[in-house]
Amino acid sequence: MLRCAGYNSVDLATAEKLALCVANVPSYSPEAVAEFAVALLQTLNRKTHRAYNRVREGNFNLMGLLGKTLHGKTVGIIGTGKIGVAVAKILRGFGCRLLAYDPFPNTEFLVYGSYAPLEELLPQCQFVTLHCPLTDATRHIINAESLKLFQPGAMLINTSRGGLIDTQSVVAALKSKHLGGLALDVYEAEVNLFYRDHSDEIIQDDELMRMVTFPNVLICGHQAFFTEEALVEIAECTLRNVEDFMLRRSCPNSLVTEGHLLVRKDSLPVRM
Incomplete structure:
Protein backbone atom coordinates (compact mmCIF):
# COMPACT_ATOMS: atom_id res chain seq x y z
CA MET A 1 0.00 0.00 0.00
CA SER A 29 -5.50 17.86 -0.20
CA PRO A 30 -4.43 19.23 -3.59
CA GLU A 31 -4.65 22.68 -2.02
CA ALA A 32 -1.74 21.80 0.29
CA VAL A 33 0.64 21.26 -2.63
CA ALA A 34 -0.84 24.13 -4.64
CA GLU A 35 -0.41 26.61 -1.78
CA PHE A 36 3.19 25.48 -1.24
CA ALA A 37 3.96 25.83 -4.96
CA VAL A 38 2.73 29.42 -4.92
CA ALA A 39 4.66 30.05 -1.70
CA LEU A 40 7.85 28.83 -3.40
CA LEU A 41 7.10 30.96 -6.46
CA GLN A 42 6.70 34.11 -4.40
CA THR A 43 9.60 33.34 -2.09
CA LEU A 44 11.87 32.86 -5.11
CA ASN A 45 10.45 35.90 -6.87
CA ARG A 46 10.47 38.33 -3.92
CA LYS A 47 13.57 36.80 -2.30
CA THR A 48 12.00 36.71 1.15
CA HIS A 49 14.28 33.86 2.23
CA ARG A 50 17.33 36.01 1.58
CA ALA A 51 15.75 39.04 3.25
CA TYR A 52 15.00 36.95 6.35
CA ASN A 53 18.64 35.87 6.68
CA ARG A 54 19.90 39.40 6.13
CA VAL A 55 17.69 40.96 8.78
CA ARG A 56 18.80 38.37 11.33
CA GLU A 57 22.31 39.70 10.80
CA GLY A 58 21.20 43.33 11.08
CA ASN A 59 21.44 43.94 7.33
CA PHE A 60 18.46 45.90 5.99
CA ASN A 61 19.98 46.66 2.59
CA LEU A 62 17.58 46.13 -0.32
CA MET A 63 20.27 45.54 -2.94
CA GLY A 64 19.74 42.23 -4.72
CA LEU A 65 16.18 41.79 -3.45
CA LEU A 66 14.34 43.26 -6.44
CA GLY A 67 11.39 41.10 -7.51
CA LYS A 68 8.51 41.31 -9.96
CA THR A 69 4.87 42.15 -9.40
CA LEU A 70 2.95 38.94 -10.02
CA HIS A 71 -0.19 40.79 -11.16
CA GLY A 72 -0.39 40.80 -14.93
CA LYS A 73 2.34 38.22 -15.46
CA THR A 74 1.83 35.04 -17.48
CA VAL A 75 2.23 31.78 -15.59
CA GLY A 76 2.50 28.42 -17.34
CA ILE A 77 0.97 25.44 -15.57
CA ILE A 78 2.14 22.07 -16.89
CA GLY A 79 -0.42 19.51 -15.76
CA THR A 80 -3.99 20.47 -14.91
CA GLY A 81 -5.22 17.75 -12.61
CA LYS A 82 -6.53 18.57 -9.15
CA ILE A 83 -3.33 20.30 -8.01
CA GLY A 84 -2.85 22.22 -11.25
CA VAL A 85 -6.40 23.57 -11.08
CA ALA A 86 -5.92 24.49 -7.41
CA VAL A 87 -2.80 26.45 -8.41
CA ALA A 88 -4.78 28.17 -11.16
CA LYS A 89 -7.43 29.27 -8.67
CA ILE A 90 -4.80 30.88 -6.43
CA LEU A 91 -2.86 32.56 -9.22
CA ARG A 92 -6.03 33.91 -10.79
CA GLY A 93 -6.55 35.73 -7.50
CA PHE A 94 -3.14 37.39 -7.97
CA GLY A 95 -4.32 38.69 -11.35
CA CYS A 96 -2.12 36.41 -13.47
CA ARG A 97 -2.72 35.35 -17.04
CA LEU A 98 -2.72 31.56 -17.05
CA LEU A 99 -1.66 29.19 -19.81
CA ALA A 100 -1.59 25.42 -19.42
CA TYR A 101 -0.24 22.38 -21.19
CA ASP A 102 -1.82 18.98 -20.66
CA PRO A 103 -2.41 16.20 -23.22
CA PHE A 104 -5.66 15.51 -21.33
CA PRO A 105 -7.34 18.93 -21.00
CA ASN A 106 -9.46 19.51 -17.91
CA THR A 107 -12.59 21.60 -18.44
CA GLU A 108 -12.29 22.89 -14.85
CA PHE A 109 -9.15 24.78 -15.81
CA LEU A 110 -10.89 26.70 -18.61
CA VAL A 111 -12.56 28.90 -15.98
CA TYR A 112 -9.12 30.32 -15.16
CA GLY A 113 -7.07 30.17 -18.33
CA SER A 114 -6.48 28.55 -21.70
CA TYR A 115 -4.46 25.66 -23.12
CA ALA A 116 -1.53 25.89 -25.51
CA PRO A 117 1.05 23.49 -26.92
CA LEU A 118 4.20 23.40 -24.81
CA GLU A 119 6.32 25.05 -27.49
CA GLU A 120 3.86 27.98 -27.60
CA LEU A 121 3.36 28.19 -23.84
CA LEU A 122 6.97 28.40 -22.66
CA PRO A 123 8.05 31.54 -24.61
CA GLN A 124 5.09 33.49 -23.18
CA CYS A 125 5.60 32.76 -19.48
CA GLN A 126 7.53 34.60 -16.81
CA PHE A 127 6.89 31.70 -14.42
CA VAL A 128 6.41 27.97 -15.12
CA THR A 129 5.14 25.51 -12.50
CA LEU A 130 5.05 21.72 -12.90
CA HIS A 131 2.09 19.62 -11.73
CA CYS A 132 2.14 16.40 -13.76
CA PRO A 133 2.97 12.77 -12.93
CA LEU A 134 6.25 11.18 -13.91
CA THR A 135 5.75 8.92 -16.93
CA ASP A 136 7.80 7.96 -19.95
CA ALA A 137 6.19 10.89 -21.76
CA THR A 138 6.92 13.48 -19.05
CA ARG A 139 10.38 12.38 -17.89
CA HIS A 140 12.76 15.29 -18.49
CA ILE A 141 9.97 17.36 -20.00
CA ILE A 142 12.17 20.24 -18.90
CA ASN A 143 15.40 19.62 -20.79
CA ALA A 144 18.04 21.47 -22.79
CA GLU A 145 15.71 21.95 -25.76
CA SER A 146 12.62 23.04 -23.83
CA LEU A 147 14.71 25.40 -21.68
CA LYS A 148 15.76 27.25 -24.83
CA LEU A 149 12.08 28.16 -25.29
CA PHE A 150 11.88 29.84 -21.88
CA GLN A 151 11.87 33.61 -21.73
CA PRO A 152 15.25 34.91 -20.54
CA GLY A 153 14.91 35.34 -16.78
CA ALA A 154 11.84 33.12 -16.41
CA MET A 155 11.51 31.15 -13.18
CA LEU A 156 10.74 27.44 -12.82
CA ILE A 157 8.94 25.77 -9.89
CA ASN A 158 8.63 22.02 -9.37
CA THR A 159 6.58 20.50 -6.56
CA SER A 160 5.59 17.43 -8.55
CA ARG A 161 8.26 14.84 -9.46
CA GLY A 162 12.00 15.35 -9.60
CA GLY A 163 12.38 13.36 -12.81
CA LEU A 164 10.40 15.94 -14.77
CA ILE A 165 13.55 18.05 -14.84
CA ASP A 166 16.90 17.21 -16.42
CA THR A 167 19.11 18.53 -13.63
CA GLN A 168 22.25 19.00 -15.74
CA SER A 169 20.35 21.09 -18.29
CA VAL A 170 18.78 23.25 -15.59
CA VAL A 171 22.15 23.87 -13.93
CA ALA A 172 23.56 24.94 -17.31
CA ALA A 173 20.59 27.28 -17.88
CA LEU A 174 21.09 28.82 -14.44
CA LYS A 175 24.83 29.30 -14.99
CA SER A 176 24.18 31.01 -18.35
CA LYS A 177 21.55 33.20 -16.63
CA HIS A 178 18.95 32.19 -19.19
CA LEU A 179 16.87 30.67 -16.39
CA GLY A 180 16.17 33.37 -13.84
CA GLY A 181 15.44 31.17 -10.86
CA LEU A 182 14.57 27.67 -9.71
CA ALA A 183 12.45 26.45 -6.80
CA LEU A 184 12.36 22.73 -6.06
CA ASP A 185 10.49 20.68 -3.52
CA VAL A 186 11.45 17.49 -5.37
CA TYR A 187 14.72 16.35 -6.89
CA GLU A 188 15.60 13.73 -9.46
CA ALA A 189 18.07 11.93 -7.16
CA GLU A 190 16.26 12.55 -3.87
CA VAL A 191 15.66 8.92 -2.93
CA ASN A 192 18.76 8.54 -0.73
CA LEU A 193 18.76 12.12 0.53
CA PHE A 194 15.33 13.44 1.43
CA TYR A 195 13.59 12.73 4.75
CA ARG A 196 16.96 12.13 6.45
CA ASP A 197 19.37 14.31 8.42
CA HIS A 198 22.70 14.57 6.58
CA SER A 199 24.00 17.60 8.48
CA ASP A 200 27.00 15.68 9.83
CA GLU A 201 27.90 14.16 6.46
CA ILE A 202 29.54 15.25 3.24
CA ILE A 203 26.77 15.00 0.67
CA GLN A 204 28.14 13.32 -2.45
CA ASP A 205 25.58 14.72 -4.92
CA ASP A 206 27.63 17.38 -6.71
CA GLU A 207 24.76 18.72 -8.81
CA LEU A 208 22.50 19.25 -5.81
CA MET A 209 25.22 20.90 -3.75
CA ARG A 210 26.17 23.12 -6.69
CA MET A 211 22.58 24.34 -6.97
CA VAL A 212 22.41 25.03 -3.24
CA THR A 213 25.16 27.64 -3.70
CA PHE A 214 23.16 29.58 -6.31
CA PRO A 215 21.44 32.70 -4.89
CA ASN A 216 18.49 32.22 -7.25
CA VAL A 217 17.79 28.59 -6.29
CA LEU A 218 15.47 27.53 -3.48
CA ILE A 219 15.34 23.85 -2.52
CA CYS A 220 13.07 22.18 0.05
CA GLY A 221 12.90 18.54 1.11
CA HIS A 222 9.63 17.30 -0.42
CA GLN A 223 7.30 18.93 2.11
CA ALA A 224 4.60 20.45 -0.11
CA PHE A 225 2.08 17.80 0.99
CA PHE A 226 2.98 18.12 4.67
CA THR A 227 -0.11 19.63 6.30
Whole structure:
Protein backbone atom coordinates (compact mmCIF):
# COMPACT_ATOMS: atom_id res chain seq x y z
CA MET A 1 0.00 0.00 0.00
CA LEU A 2 1.48 3.30 -1.10
CA ARG A 3 0.66 6.34 0.99
CA CYS A 4 1.34 8.72 -1.87
CA ALA A 5 0.02 9.57 -5.33
CA GLY A 6 3.07 8.66 -7.38
CA TYR A 7 3.74 5.03 -8.17
CA ASN A 8 6.65 5.39 -10.61
CA SER A 9 8.92 3.71 -8.03
CA VAL A 10 6.91 0.47 -8.28
CA ASP A 11 7.66 -2.11 -10.96
CA LEU A 12 4.04 -2.83 -11.88
CA ALA A 13 4.96 -5.54 -14.39
CA THR A 14 6.83 -7.49 -11.72
CA ALA A 15 4.01 -6.89 -9.26
CA GLU A 16 1.61 -8.41 -11.77
CA LYS A 17 3.83 -11.48 -12.23
CA LEU A 18 3.96 -11.95 -8.46
CA ALA A 19 0.19 -11.39 -8.17
CA LEU A 20 0.77 -8.47 -5.81
CA CYS A 21 -1.88 -5.84 -5.19
CA VAL A 22 -0.62 -2.25 -5.48
CA ALA A 23 -2.71 0.67 -4.27
CA ASN A 24 -1.94 4.38 -4.02
CA VAL A 25 -3.53 7.52 -2.62
CA PRO A 26 -4.33 9.28 -5.90
CA SER A 27 -5.56 12.55 -4.43
CA TYR A 28 -5.12 14.19 -1.05
CA SER A 29 -5.50 17.86 -0.20
CA PRO A 30 -4.43 19.23 -3.59
CA GLU A 31 -4.65 22.68 -2.02
CA ALA A 32 -1.74 21.80 0.29
CA VAL A 33 0.64 21.26 -2.63
CA ALA A 34 -0.84 24.13 -4.64
CA GLU A 35 -0.41 26.61 -1.78
CA PHE A 36 3.19 25.48 -1.24
CA ALA A 37 3.96 25.83 -4.96
CA VAL A 38 2.73 29.42 -4.92
CA ALA A 39 4.66 30.05 -1.70
CA LEU A 40 7.85 28.83 -3.40
CA LEU A 41 7.10 30.96 -6.46
CA GLN A 42 6.70 34.11 -4.40
CA THR A 43 9.60 33.34 -2.09
CA LEU A 44 11.87 32.86 -5.11
CA ASN A 45 10.45 35.90 -6.87
CA ARG A 46 10.47 38.33 -3.92
CA LYS A 47 13.57 36.80 -2.30
CA THR A 48 12.00 36.71 1.15
CA HIS A 49 14.28 33.86 2.23
CA ARG A 50 17.33 36.01 1.58
CA ALA A 51 15.75 39.04 3.25
CA TYR A 52 15.00 36.95 6.35
CA ASN A 53 18.64 35.87 6.68
CA ARG A 54 19.90 39.40 6.13
CA VAL A 55 17.69 40.96 8.78
CA ARG A 56 18.80 38.37 11.33
CA GLU A 57 22.31 39.70 10.80
CA GLY A 58 21.20 43.33 11.08
CA ASN A 59 21.44 43.94 7.33
CA PHE A 60 18.46 45.90 5.99
CA ASN A 61 19.98 46.66 2.59
CA LEU A 62 17.58 46.13 -0.32
CA MET A 63 20.27 45.54 -2.94
CA GLY A 64 19.74 42.23 -4.72
CA LEU A 65 16.18 41.79 -3.45
CA LEU A 66 14.34 43.26 -6.44
CA GLY A 67 11.39 41.10 -7.51
CA LYS A 68 8.51 41.31 -9.96
CA THR A 69 4.87 42.15 -9.40
CA LEU A 70 2.95 38.94 -10.02
CA HIS A 71 -0.19 40.79 -11.16
CA GLY A 72 -0.39 40.80 -14.93
CA LYS A 73 2.34 38.22 -15.46
CA THR A 74 1.83 35.04 -17.48
CA VAL A 75 2.23 31.78 -15.59
CA GLY A 76 2.50 28.42 -17.34
CA ILE A 77 0.97 25.44 -15.57
CA ILE A 78 2.14 22.07 -16.89
CA GLY A 79 -0.42 19.51 -15.76
CA THR A 80 -3.99 20.47 -14.91
CA GLY A 81 -5.22 17.75 -12.61
CA LYS A 82 -6.53 18.57 -9.15
CA ILE A 83 -3.33 20.30 -8.01
CA GLY A 84 -2.85 22.22 -11.25
CA VAL A 85 -6.40 23.57 -11.08
CA ALA A 86 -5.92 24.49 -7.41
CA VAL A 87 -2.80 26.45 -8.41
CA ALA A 88 -4.78 28.17 -11.16
CA LYS A 89 -7.43 29.27 -8.67
CA ILE A 90 -4.80 30.88 -6.43
CA LEU A 91 -2.86 32.56 -9.22
CA ARG A 92 -6.03 33.91 -10.79
CA GLY A 93 -6.55 35.73 -7.50
CA PHE A 94 -3.14 37.39 -7.97
CA GLY A 95 -4.32 38.69 -11.35
CA CYS A 96 -2.12 36.41 -13.47
CA ARG A 97 -2.72 35.35 -17.04
CA LEU A 98 -2.72 31.56 -17.05
CA LEU A 99 -1.66 29.19 -19.81
CA ALA A 100 -1.59 25.42 -19.42
CA TYR A 101 -0.24 22.38 -21.19
CA ASP A 102 -1.82 18.98 -20.66
CA PRO A 103 -2.41 16.20 -23.22
CA PHE A 104 -5.66 15.51 -21.33
CA PRO A 105 -7.34 18.93 -21.00
CA ASN A 106 -9.46 19.51 -17.91
CA THR A 107 -12.59 21.60 -18.44
CA GLU A 108 -12.29 22.89 -14.85
CA PHE A 109 -9.15 24.78 -15.81
CA LEU A 110 -10.89 26.70 -18.61
CA VAL A 111 -12.56 28.90 -15.98
CA TYR A 112 -9.12 30.32 -15.16
CA GLY A 113 -7.07 30.17 -18.33
CA SER A 114 -6.48 28.55 -21.70
CA TYR A 115 -4.46 25.66 -23.12
CA ALA A 116 -1.53 25.89 -25.51
CA PRO A 117 1.05 23.49 -26.92
CA LEU A 118 4.20 23.40 -24.81
CA GLU A 119 6.32 25.05 -27.49
CA GLU A 120 3.86 27.98 -27.60
CA LEU A 121 3.36 28.19 -23.84
CA LEU A 122 6.97 28.40 -22.66
CA PRO A 123 8.05 31.54 -24.61
CA GLN A 124 5.09 33.49 -23.18
CA CYS A 125 5.60 32.76 -19.48
CA GLN A 126 7.53 34.60 -16.81
CA PHE A 127 6.89 31.70 -14.42
CA VAL A 128 6.41 27.97 -15.12
CA THR A 129 5.14 25.51 -12.50
CA LEU A 130 5.05 21.72 -12.90
CA HIS A 131 2.09 19.62 -11.73
CA CYS A 132 2.14 16.40 -13.76
CA PRO A 133 2.97 12.77 -12.93
CA LEU A 134 6.25 11.18 -13.91
CA THR A 135 5.75 8.92 -16.93
CA ASP A 136 7.80 7.96 -19.95
CA ALA A 137 6.19 10.89 -21.76
CA THR A 138 6.92 13.48 -19.05
CA ARG A 139 10.38 12.38 -17.89
CA HIS A 140 12.76 15.29 -18.49
CA ILE A 141 9.97 17.36 -20.00
CA ILE A 142 12.17 20.24 -18.90
CA ASN A 143 15.40 19.62 -20.79
CA ALA A 144 18.04 21.47 -22.79
CA GLU A 145 15.71 21.95 -25.76
CA SER A 146 12.62 23.04 -23.83
CA LEU A 147 14.71 25.40 -21.68
CA LYS A 148 15.76 27.25 -24.83
CA LEU A 149 12.08 28.16 -25.29
CA PHE A 150 11.88 29.84 -21.88
CA GLN A 151 11.87 33.61 -21.73
CA PRO A 152 15.25 34.91 -20.54
CA GLY A 153 14.91 35.34 -16.78
CA ALA A 154 11.84 33.12 -16.41
CA MET A 155 11.51 31.15 -13.18
CA LEU A 156 10.74 27.44 -12.82
CA ILE A 157 8.94 25.77 -9.89
CA ASN A 158 8.63 22.02 -9.37
CA THR A 159 6.58 20.50 -6.56
CA SER A 160 5.59 17.43 -8.55
CA ARG A 161 8.26 14.84 -9.46
CA GLY A 162 12.00 15.35 -9.60
CA GLY A 163 12.38 13.36 -12.81
CA LEU A 164 10.40 15.94 -14.77
CA ILE A 165 13.55 18.05 -14.84
CA ASP A 166 16.90 17.21 -16.42
CA THR A 167 19.11 18.53 -13.63
CA GLN A 168 22.25 19.00 -15.74
CA SER A 169 20.35 21.09 -18.29
CA VAL A 170 18.78 23.25 -15.59
CA VAL A 171 22.15 23.87 -13.93
CA ALA A 172 23.56 24.94 -17.31
CA ALA A 173 20.59 27.28 -17.88
CA LEU A 174 21.09 28.82 -14.44
CA LYS A 175 24.83 29.30 -14.99
CA SER A 176 24.18 31.01 -18.35
CA LYS A 177 21.55 33.20 -16.63
CA HIS A 178 18.95 32.19 -19.19
CA LEU A 179 16.87 30.67 -16.39
CA GLY A 180 16.17 33.37 -13.84
CA GLY A 181 15.44 31.17 -10.86
CA LEU A 182 14.57 27.67 -9.71
CA ALA A 183 12.45 26.45 -6.80
CA LEU A 184 12.36 22.73 -6.06
CA ASP A 185 10.49 20.68 -3.52
CA VAL A 186 11.45 17.49 -5.37
CA TYR A 187 14.72 16.35 -6.89
CA GLU A 188 15.60 13.73 -9.46
CA ALA A 189 18.07 11.93 -7.16
CA GLU A 190 16.26 12.55 -3.87
CA VAL A 191 15.66 8.92 -2.93
CA ASN A 192 18.76 8.54 -0.73
CA LEU A 193 18.76 12.12 0.53
CA PHE A 194 15.33 13.44 1.43
CA TYR A 195 13.59 12.73 4.75
CA ARG A 196 16.96 12.13 6.45
CA ASP A 197 19.37 14.31 8.42
CA HIS A 198 22.70 14.57 6.58
CA SER A 199 24.00 17.60 8.48
CA ASP A 200 27.00 15.68 9.83
CA GLU A 201 27.90 14.16 6.46
CA ILE A 202 29.54 15.25 3.24
CA ILE A 203 26.77 15.00 0.67
CA GLN A 204 28.14 13.32 -2.45
CA ASP A 205 25.58 14.72 -4.92
CA ASP A 206 27.63 17.38 -6.71
CA GLU A 207 24.76 18.72 -8.81
CA LEU A 208 22.50 19.25 -5.81
CA MET A 209 25.22 20.90 -3.75
CA ARG A 210 26.17 23.12 -6.69
CA MET A 211 22.58 24.34 -6.97
CA VAL A 212 22.41 25.03 -3.24
CA THR A 213 25.16 27.64 -3.70
CA PHE A 214 23.16 29.58 -6.31
CA PRO A 215 21.44 32.70 -4.89
CA ASN A 216 18.49 32.22 -7.25
CA VAL A 217 17.79 28.59 -6.29
CA LEU A 218 15.47 27.53 -3.48
CA ILE A 219 15.34 23.85 -2.52
CA CYS A 220 13.07 22.18 0.05
CA GLY A 221 12.90 18.54 1.11
CA HIS A 222 9.63 17.30 -0.42
CA GLN A 223 7.30 18.93 2.11
CA ALA A 224 4.60 20.45 -0.11
CA PHE A 225 2.08 17.80 0.99
CA PHE A 226 2.98 18.12 4.67
CA THR A 227 -0.11 19.63 6.30
CA GLU A 228 -2.35 18.26 9.03
CA GLU A 229 -5.27 18.00 6.63
CA ALA A 230 -3.29 16.11 3.99
CA LEU A 231 -1.96 13.57 6.50
CA VAL A 232 -5.50 12.84 7.70
CA GLU A 233 -6.68 12.30 4.10
CA ILE A 234 -3.71 10.03 3.35
CA ALA A 235 -4.44 7.88 6.39
CA GLU A 236 -8.15 7.66 5.61
CA CYS A 237 -7.58 6.74 1.95
CA THR A 238 -4.97 4.13 2.90
CA LEU A 239 -7.46 2.48 5.24
CA ARG A 240 -10.10 2.55 2.49
CA ASN A 241 -7.60 0.87 0.15
CA VAL A 242 -7.11 -1.91 2.71
CA GLU A 243 -10.88 -2.31 3.01
CA ASP A 244 -11.21 -2.37 -0.78
CA PHE A 245 -8.51 -5.02 -1.03
CA MET A 246 -10.33 -7.20 1.47
CA LEU A 247 -13.60 -6.60 -0.39
CA ARG A 248 -11.97 -7.50 -3.70
CA ARG A 249 -10.99 -10.89 -2.35
CA SER A 250 -14.63 -11.67 -1.73
CA CYS A 251 -16.08 -9.64 -4.62
CA PRO A 252 -13.62 -9.24 -7.56
CA ASN A 253 -15.80 -6.69 -9.40
CA SER A 254 -15.77 -4.14 -6.58
CA LEU A 255 -12.61 -2.38 -7.80
CA VAL A 256 -11.38 -1.00 -11.09
CA THR A 257 -7.89 -1.81 -12.32
CA GLU A 258 -5.98 0.88 -14.27
CA GLY A 259 -2.81 -0.67 -15.64
CA HIS A 260 -1.98 -2.91 -12.71
CA LEU A 261 -2.69 -0.29 -10.09
CA LEU A 262 -5.78 -0.80 -7.99
CA VAL A 263 -7.67 2.45 -7.59
CA ARG A 264 -10.99 3.49 -6.16
CA LYS A 265 -13.77 4.16 -8.64
CA ASP A 266 -13.77 7.88 -7.74
CA SER A 267 -9.98 8.28 -8.17
CA LEU A 268 -7.92 9.86 -10.93
CA PRO A 269 -4.50 8.20 -10.59
CA VAL A 270 -2.98 9.51 -13.80
CA ARG A 271 -3.22 13.20 -12.90
CA MET A 272 -1.98 15.12 -9.90
